[in-house]
Amino acid sequence: xxxxxxxxxxxxxxxxxxxxxxxxxxxxxxxxxxxxxxxxxxxxxxxxxxxxxxxxxxxxxxxxxxxxxxxxxxxxxxxxxxxxxxxxxxxxxxxxxxxxxxxxxxxxxxxxxxxxxxxxxxxxxxxxxxxxxxxxxxxxxxxxxxxxxxxxxxxxxxx
Ligand code: NI
Numbered sequence: 661x662x663x664x665x666x667x668x669x670x671x672x673x674x675x676x677x678x679x680x681x682x683x684x685x686x687x688x689x690x691x692x693x694x695x696x697x698x699x700x701x702x703x704x705x706x707x708x709x710x711x712x713x714x715x716x717x718x719x720x721x722x723x724x725x726x727x728x729x730x731x732x733x734x735x736x737x738x739x740x741x742x743x744x745x746x747x748x749x750x751x752x753x754x755x756x757x758x759x760x761x762x763x764x765x766x767x768x769x770x771x772x773x774x775x776x777x778x779x780x781x782x783x784x785x786x787x788x789x790x791x792x793x794x795x796x797x798x799x800x801x802x803x804x805x806x807x808x809x810x811x812x813x814x815x816x817x818x819x
Contacts, residue, residue, distance in 0.1 A: 661694075661697045661698055661701045662698050662701070663698070663701060663702050664698050664699065664702045664715035664716075665715065665716070666702065666710075666714050666715060666752050666753060667713075667714055667715070667716055667753055668753055668754075668755065669751075669753045669754045669802060669804075670754075670755075674753075677713065677716060677718070678713060678714065678753055678797070678800065678802065679800040680713065680718055680800050681718075681798070681799050681800050682711075682712060682713050682717075682718045682719050682720045682797075682798045682799075682800075683718060683719055683720065684719070684720050684735050685719050685720055685721055685734050685735055685772070688734070688772075688774060688775050688776040692719075692721070692734070692774060693774055695712060695715075695717060695719075695721065696721060696723060696732050696774055698715070699712065699715060699721075699722075699723045700723045700725070700730055700732075702715065703723060703725075703752060704725060706752060707752045708724060708725060708726045708727075708786075708790050709722060709723065709724040709725070709726075709790045709791075709793060709794040710722065710723055710752060710794070711794045711795075711797030711798055712798075713797055713798065713800070714752060714753050714797060720734065720735045720736065720798045721733070721734045721735075722736065722794035722795065722797070722798070723794075724787070724790045724791060724794055726786050726787050726790050728787070731781070732773060732774055733769065733771040733772075733781070733791075733794075733795075734771055734772040734773065734774065734776075735771060735772050736769050736770070736771035736791075736795055736798075737769065737770050737771070738767050738768070738769055738791075738792070738795060739768050739769065739770050739780075740767070740768045741764035741766065741767045741768070742764060742765060742766050743764055743765025743766055744762055744763075744764065744765060745762070745763055745764070745765045745785070745788070745789065746760060746761070746762050746763075747760065747761070747763075747786075747789065748760055748761075748811060749761045749789065749793060749803045749807070750803075751793070751802060751803055751804075753802070754802065754803075754804060757804075757810060757811075758810065758811040758816065759803060759804055759807030759808075759809065759810040759811065760807055760808055760809050760810075760811070761789075761803050761806050761807050761808070762806070762808070763788060763789045763792045763793075764788060764792065765784060765785070765788060766782065766783070766784045766788055767782070767783050767788045767791055767792060768780060768781070768782045768783075769781045769782075769783065769791060769795075
């Protein structure tokens, strides 16, 4: 496993890549497994989720761990959602900033595992936020596009 470089939205060339729509994963091979392993190792100390485009790979794969273990979602799709929650979000591609975002309270997702096997997952509360945030990355969407305001430096100090 190896750490990968995370694209930073503040760098114009990186931002162009973060804004692209990722393509579906079609090959469930060693290359994908290495990518997923590297993504998890890259994100686990500082974040709760990472999408492949954040490490420069425009493929539809994300890893998430909100404290209950590793979730790998390949070619994920939200098939239903309900409720609303509102809270602060950050992103490893937007260092040092946080913004307030509305998200569904609960989402059901269909995805494939690293071997291509389909499964369905229901996520609630913060896990649902993480899923929505990471899936947005696959369509070139960042949370700052959806935030109704960013936290001020004073608020960040208090947090
Ligand atoms: Ni992010």
